[in-house]
Amino acid sequence: MSRTSHDPIIELRHLTKRFSGRLAVDDLSLVVPRGEIYGLLGHNGAGKSTTIGMMLGQVWPSAGELRICGHDVTIHRRRALARVGAIFEAPVFYDYLTGWQNLEMLVSYTAPAVPARLRETIDWVGLSGREHSRVRTYSHGMRARLAIAQALLPDPDLLILDEPGNGLDPEGIHEMRHTILRLRQELGLTILLSSHLLNEVEQLCTRIAVMNQGRKLFEGSVLEALGRQNSLRLRVGEFSTAVEWLRARNLITAHAGHQLVTLADGVGSDQVVRCLVEQGMPVFEVVAQEKTLEDFYLTLMKANGN
Amino acid sequence: MFLIQLCNELRKLFGKRRTYIGFGAFFVAQNLICILFRFTKVQQDIATVLQGNGYLAANYTSALTIAVYMLIPQVLLLMPLYATLVGGDMVAKEAEDGTLRMILSRPITRVRLLFLKWLAGVVFSFVLVIVLGLVAIGIARCWFPWKGMFVFIPQMIFSVLEPGEGLKLYACSQIFLAINAVVAFSVAFMFSCFDMKPAAATILALSLLFLNLVLDNIQFFERYKEYFLPYHFRSWLYVFAHPTPWSRLGESQFILAGVALSMFIIGAAAFQIRDFKS
Numbered sequence A: 001m002s003r004t005s006h007d008p009i010i011e012l013r014h015l016t017k018r019f020s021g022r023l024a025v026d027d028l029s030l031v032v033p034r035g036e037i038y039g040l041l042g043h044n045g046a047g048k049s050t051t052i053g054m055m056l057g058q059v060w061p062s063a064g065e066l067r068i069c070g071h072d073v074t075i076h077r078r079r080a081l082a083r084v085g086a087i088f089e090a091p092v093f094y095d096y097l098t099g100w101q102n103l104e105m106l107v108s109y110t111a112p113a114v115p116a117r118l119r120e121t122i123d124w125v126g127l128s129g130r131e132h133s134r135v136r137t138y139s140h141g142m143r144a145r146l147a148i149a150q151a152l153l154p155d156p157d158l159l160i161l162d163e164p165g166n167g168l169d170p171e172g173i174h175e176m177r178h179t180i181l182r183l184r185q186e187l188g189l190t191i192l193l194s195s196h197l198l199n200e201v202e203q204l205c206t207r208i209a210v211m212n213q214g215r216k217l218f219e220g221s222v223l224e225a226l227g228r229q230n231s232l233r234l235r236v237g238e239f240s241t242a243v244e245w246l247r248a249r250n251l252i253t254a255h256a257g258h259q260l261v262t263l264a265d266g267v268g269s270d271q272v273v274r275c276l277v278e279q280g281m282p283v284f285e286v287v288a289q290e291k292t293l294e295d296f297y298l299t300l301m302k303a304n305g306n
Numbered sequence B: 001m002f003l004i005q006l007c008n009e010l011r012k013l014f015g016k017r018r019t020y021i022g023f024g025a026f027f028v029a030q031n032l033i034c035i036l037f038r039f040t041k042v043q044q045d046i047a048t049v050l051q052g053n054g055y056l057a058a059n060y061t062s063a064l065t066i067a068v069y070m071l072i073p074q075v076l077l078l079m080p081l082y083a084t085l086v087g088g089d090m091v092a093k094e095a096e097d098g099t100l101r102m103i104l105s106r107p108i109t110r111v112r113l114l115f116l117k118w119l120a121g122v123v124f125s126f127v128l129v130i131v132l133g134l135v136a137i138g139i140a141r142c143w144f145p146w147k148g149m150f151v152f153i154p155q156m157i158f159s160v161l162e163p164g165e166g167l168k169l170y171a172c173s174q175i176f177l178a179i180n181a182v183v184a185f186s187v188a189f190m191f192s193c194f195d196m197k198p199a200a201a202t203i204l205a206l207s208l209l210f211l212n213l214v215l216d217n218i219q220f221f222e223r224y225k226e227y228f229l230p231y232h233f234r235s236w237l238y239v240f241a242h243p244t245p246w247s248r249l250g251e252s253q254f255i256l257a258g259v260a261l262s263m264f265i266i267g268a269a270a271f272q273i274r275d276f277k278s
Helices: A048-055 A077-081 A099-107 A115-123 A142-150 A168-187 A197-204 A222-228 A239-248 A269-278 A293-303 B001-016 B019-039 B040-050 B063-090 B092-097 B101-106 B110-145 B164-194 B198-216 B221-228 B228-239 B246-273
Strands: A011-017 A022-032 A037-042 A063-068 A084-087 A158-162 A189-194 A207-212 A215-221 A229-235 A252-256 A262-263 A282-287 B149-153 B157-161
Touching: A011 A048, A011 A293, A022 A048, A022 A207, A022 A215, A037 A048, A037 A197, A048 A063, A048 A158, A048 A189, A063 A077, A063 A252, A099 A115, A099 A142, A099 B001, A099 B157, A115 A142, A115 A282, A142 A168, A168 A189, A168 A197, A197 A293, A207 A222, A207 A293, A215 A222, A215 A293, A222 A282, A222 A293, A229 A239, A229 A269, A239 A269, A252 A293, A252 B101, A262 B164, A269 A282, B001 B019, B001 B040, B001 B164, B019 B040, B019 B063, B019 B110, B040 B149, B063 B092, B063 B110, B063 B149, B063 B164, B092 B101, B101 B110, B110 B164, B110 B246, B149 B198, B149 B228, B157 B164, B157 B228, B164 B228, B164 B246, B198 B221, B198 B228, B221 B228, B228 B246
Parallel strands: A037 A189, A037 A207, A084 A158, A158 A189
Antiparallel strands: A011 A022, A011 A063, A207 A215, A229 A262, A229 A282, A252 A262, B149 B157
16 A cells, blocks of 8 residues: 555544553544644543553554554554654663664664664764763763664654653753754654643644543644633622623633633633623723643643543 | 574673673582582592492592582572573563663564564573583582593482593583573563563562472372473483483473473463553
């Protein structure tokens, strides 16, 4: 079967995973188009790592279909993963071997190690000069770079990053973000990024999926996510009464603190003000809120009972 | 490609310090045993047996004889301990450390990866036994002369051999000893493929081997002795028998090879259906 650049690089259809009766991933369907930086968001235990494990053939799905680069991972693992690189949280290596030896070893499971390619990759990630030191002498940041190098060596089309910022200091996170952007710009990779760091995801990703308790709550572009949410800061006579009125008229979906309300789809601030004024509620200030991915995420979680 | 991957597995295995615990322990144990042979009345006991059968003791209290006697207890206890230590680590330690997840994100089938690891363990078992045999004879030679070989195992073997033939058979026995080590390694390897800690895999393997030893030593189970591993583990000693009971030796070696392969297959099946998560 011939594949084209328009085919999605990851396709999950009705994917389900149960661990001893506990549902970890529930009927998950996802499509990751080529060329995107795709963010997978969710709490701990939301099912992100299980989903990534299934994508890499490390976890067997209980039901559903999973295609990577057009091949079913559970049946054609070698073909599906031939052009895939992966990095996990807290990268682990053989500490008693050098960085170079680790790379030689890991790449040999994909193809024979070519020294020139190893050299090129080491230079690209900025590990030159330390590649022949034992990994036990590496800092956390250097390990992260080595992890990127091992993921890049098979010349991948798809890079899967499972919580790559975990354990990194702010400088390390900045470097990781910069590297991810370089990976897309310079190498044209499709990147699937699972992260808790909403700010990072907002800055990096073009599309996102939000998971909770194994289910997908949202899938779409980051712009769509930010545009979809519409919040106002209201300074009114009595906030709780205002919330009751607005809810009764389905103008808002949520509220937070003593001033913030989230508007329902298609509702504008004019409708909210009109409703409150008609009810005789003094309105002192109405400010459209700058929306962040964090706001969107928290609202989504709240709306789903978290 | 397969060879490169195998070499990498060997590099990982022999790059770890704990792989050498067994070699170090053997070296210490062999020196200790040799000193006991040299400076206690044990030599007189050997002489008594030889002279009682009409042989001149001085001609057979030699490096070859002592080397074989040093090997017997080590093969029974120390060798399984170190073979299972490495076998228990082989998969479970990598799973525990997280390096296995890195490998399993590569386009390699689980069965192939496991076969590579098992093969690396088989190579380790052979190296362990060969080094054990060479060091035994080397240390024994430091304390005893190079003369004929005498092997006496009650109700099993009584052999006196010329140095040349003794050395040939000693070398041959190492192959069969290595198969014993492969079996011990494979038992631990099998447990290591299940979701458990490396220490648990080693302890379970040792328990299984020692249980076999215990059952083998209960006299009422004599009629079932062929079902216990030590019966087959002992077969390496038949190399020194005159005439060599090749059918008995061959039968045991086939059974041991079958056990090792069965352990691999059970381990591979468990490994294949496992989920790997951080």
